[in-house]
Every structure is written in structure tokens, then in C-alpha cells.
Amino acid sequence: MVNDLNEVLKYADNQREFVITLYREFIPIKALAPENGGDGEWDRANYLLNVVRKYFDEVKVIEASDNRVSRGSRPNIVALIKGLDMSRTYWVIAHMDTVPEGDRSLWSYDPFKATVVSDTIYGRGVEDDGQGIVMGITVGKVLRELGIKPPINYGLILASDEEVNSKYGIRYVIDKEPNLITGRDLVVVPDAGNADGTMIEIAEKGILWVKVTVYGKQAHASLPELGLNAYRLGSELTLEIDRKLHETFNHEDALFIPPKSTFEPTKVEPNVGNVNTIPGRHVFYIDCRILPKYNIDDVLKIIKDTASNYCSSHGCRVDIEVISRDDPVQPTSADSEIVRRLSKAIRVVRGLEPRLMGIGGGTYARYLRARGIPVAVWMTSKETAHAPDEHVLLTDVINDIKTVVVSLLTEP
Numbered sequence: 001m002v003n004d005l006n007e008v009l010k011y012a013d014n015q016r017e018f019v020i021t022l023y024r025e026f027i028p029i030k031a032l033a034p035e036n037g038g039d040g041e042w043d044r045a046n047y048l049l050n051v052v053r054k055y056f057d058e059v060k061v062i063e064a065s066d067n068r069v070s071r072g073s074r075p076n077i078v079a080l081i082k083g084l085d086m087s088r089t090y091w092v093i094a095h096m097d098t099v100p101e102g103d104r105s106l107w108s109y110d111p112f113k114a115t116v117v118s119d120t121i122y123g124r125g126v127e128d129d130g131q132g133i134v135m136g137i138t139v140g141k142v143l144r145e146l147g148i149k150p151p152i153n154y155g156l157i158l159a160s161d162e163e164v165n166s167k168y169g170i171r172y173v174i175d176k177e178p179n180l181i182t183g184r185d186l187v188v189v190p191d192a193g194n195a196d197g198t199m200i201e202i203a204e205k206g207i208l209w210v211k212v213t214v215y216g217k218q219a220h221a222s223l224p225e226l227g228l229n230a231y232r233l234g235s236e237l238t239l240e241i242d243r244k245l246h247e248t249f250n251h252e253d254a255l256f257i258p259p260k261s262t263f264e265p266t267k268v269e270p271n272v273g274n275v276n277t278i279p280g281r282h283v284f285y286i287d288c289r290i291l292p293k294y295n296i297d298d299v300l301k302i303i304k305d306t307a308s309n310y311c312s313s314h315g316c317r318v319d320i321e322v323i324s325r326d327d328p329v330q331p332t333s334a335d336s337e338i339v340r341r342l343s344k345a346i347r348v349v350r351g352l353e354p355r356l357m358g359i360g361g362g363t364y365a366r367y368l369r370a371r372g373i374p375v376a377v378w379m380t381s382k383e384t385a386h387a388p389d390e391h392v393l394l395t396d397v398i399n400d401i402k403t404v405v406v407s408l409l410t411e412p
């Protein structure tokens with residue numbers, strides 16, 4: 001249907017100036033969630049809306065009310081270019097919000113200016129998820145300017161709130177409009193990837209964060225028999241739980257990196273302020289990343305049973321609290337159409353063999369997969385998200401645009 005794909009790819013190659021201009025205009029407009037000390041995404045969304053309206057047939061905003069920000073809502077932009085078959089859509093879903101710049105002294109460039117140094121662009125959010133934004137918009141521009149009607153609709157969603165928990169972002173969008181994205185659609189989430197663009201993420205582990213509070217008895221450090229050292233008990237319990245979890249949930253799945261479930265004791269809360277007091281309370285946290293074959297309730301049960309057994313034999317008391325829980329969802333099938341289309345496009349554009357993978361991190365693909373929508377999480381990434389000197393290579397951005405165009409326009 002497209003007579004000359006090479007023509008289209010050449011046109012995409014010529015979008016470097018457009019990409020740079022786009023970055024230079026929206027990177028200085030901050031888009032931080034209130035949890036991160038910001039006023040939401042509306043300023044950036046208003047700029048992007050003007051750009052998107054030039055290239056898409058239909059554009060709307062789904063607003064999620066949020067009284068913590070001055071506009072009273074968080075914007076989610078939904079844009080569509082109509083295809084020959086209008087019953088299906090190829091979606092690119094990116095997020096507009098970013099995390100703060102972090103320690104400014106660690107940056108070599110102003111985080112809120114997109115600085116171009118030969119093929120590299122630096123700035124907070126240029127990768128996460130500016131790369132997805134720029135890719136998604138530029139694909140629309142290429143289609144529009146070449147007068148190409150894609151075989152199915154091409155849709156772009158620029159969502160809010162990904163960096164916190166997507167409550168006002170993609171989760172709100174799919175709750176509010178459950179028929180917007182369906183299981184027949186094709187979805188790419190450009191929000192994680194590897195350096196040569198060969199990794200297609202099709203699965204994510206479940207995530208469980210648990211807070212464990214051990215209560216002993218505070219006393220003078222010189223008279224331990226009068227107290228019950230919650231720090232010592234908590235430390236032993238930490239290792240006990242750690243051992244039990246690793247022993248019980250030891251299955252390996254080669255799709256995932258790393259291939260096993262992971263269980264890591266992480267944060268410890270401060271206890272007493274002075275050296276000569278035995279702490280009566282010890283609080284620690286465990287980060288669990290769980291393979292989809294396991295049930296989070298079973299993991300929780302092991303933690304609870306281990307803790308209560310330990311405390312009943314040591315005279316302490318223990319509280320277990322779930323801080324955050326994302327149950328593992330069924331992975332996207334390796335044979336799904338979006339994976340096949342993207343794989344073929346990676347071979348055509350990059351000349352490389354794609355690799356399907358599962359990760360321990362979480363993207364909002366999980367919310368879509370939970371509804372039976374196949375999702376490929378993919379982009380080319382130097383993995384500098386959230387770091388100082390976050391950057392992308394212009395060549396990678398252009399190659400990603402070409403890859404998505406090819407996967408949209410050609411049969412798998």
C-alpha cells in the first residue's frame with residue numbers, strides 16, 4: 001500500500017531538525033507531579049497539544065481531577081490519525097511527566113535546556129519519556145506530510161503521572177474509557193529499552209513492597225537484661241525472611257533479567273538518637289520482584305509466617321504492612337501481532353535480531369496487559385533515565401521513528 005518504503009524512511013531521516021526543535025521547546029517546560037514538588041503536566045501538555053493538532057485528525061484531552069495542582073486536573077492527550085481500517089489502532093503511549101533533576105551539581109549541562117552536543121541531546125526527561133513523546137509525534141508528522149493513510153489508525157497517547165503511579169494517567173484513561181484501547185489494538189510503550197534497540201520487553205515481574213516493624217523493649221544499653229533489643233531481633237528476622245523467600249521462590253525463567261524472583265531488604269528507619277539506648281522498635285522494608293508464575297499472596301504468607309514464628313520464640317511483637325503491590329500479569333505473547341511487527345521492523349531498520357525479554361521494573365504496560373491488551377515495551381535507550389546528564393542519541397530517536405513507521409505500514 002505504501003509504494004516506496006525507502007522514500008518514507010528517507011523522509012524520516014530528515015526529521016533531525018524537527019526533533020531537536022521539539023526537544024528544545026518542551027524540555028524547559030517542567031512537568032512534575034505534586035508528589036515531586038511540581039504543579040502537574042498542563043503547561044507542557046498545552047505546548048504539545050498545539051504540535052499534535054497539526055499532524056493528527058482527532059485530538060482530545062482526558063482530564064483526571066486532581067485538586068493538588070493549580071489547574072485542578074491532570075491532562076492525558078489522545079490523538080488519532082485515521083487509517084483505512086478504522087476498527088483497529090496502533091497506539092504509541094508515552095508519558096509527559098518527569099522526575100526532578102536531582103543533585104544539580106552532578107549535571108554537566110542545564111537539565112532544563114535540551115543541549116545538543118554533536119549526536120547527543122542532554123536534559124531531564126529527554127529519554128524518560130521525551131524520547132517516546134518525540135517519536136510518537138514525529139511518526140504522525142511523517143504520515144501526515146507524506147499524505148499516507150495507514151492501514152489501521154495510528155494513535156498517540158501522551159499521559160500524565162507515570163513517575164508516581166499512573167493513577168491520574170494511563171490507569172485513569174483506561175478506567176474512564178474502557179473501549180479506547182482494545183485487545184485487537186497494537187500497543188507500543190516506548191519507556192524502556194536497551195542500547196541497540198533489540199530488546200522488546202513483553203513481561204514484567206510482580207512488585208511487592210513490605211514494611212516490617214519489630215517491637216522489643218527499650219532500655220539502657222548497659223542493662224540489656226531489662227530490655228529486648230528490637231534492632232538485633234529485626235536484623236535476625238531480616239535474614240530469616242530473606243532465606244525463606246529465596247528458598248521457596250527459586251524458580252528461574254530465562255525470559256527475565258535477572259531470571260529469578262528477587263527479594264531485597266532495603267530501607268531501615270532511624271531508631272534511637274543515642275548510642276547508649278537499646279532500641280525498642282526496628283523498622284525495615286523488603287522489595288520483592290516476583291515471577292508471574294507465583295502468587296503475591298503466597299509470598300506475603302511466607303513473610304508473615306516467618307515473622308510470627310520468629311517472634312513467638314523470641315518474645316517480640318511484629319507488624320507486617322503492604323506498602324505497594326502490583327500483582328504479576330500474564331506476559332504479552334511472543335507470537336502477538338505487535339511483537340511480530342516490531343521484530344520485523346527492527347530487522348529491516350537495524351539489521352539486528354530482536355530479543356524478547358522480561359524485566360523486574362514496572363511500566364504502565366502492566367495495566368494494559370491486565371486487561372488482555374498485548375503490549376510491547378520498546379525503545380532504544382542508553383538507560384540514563386533519572387540520572388544526571390540524562391541523554392539520548394539523535395540517531396537512536398530517528399531509528400525508533402523509522403522502526404515504528406515500518407511496523408505500522410508493513411505486514412508482519
Ligand SMILES: [Zn+2]
Pocket residue numbers: 095128129162191
Ligand atoms: Zn518513564
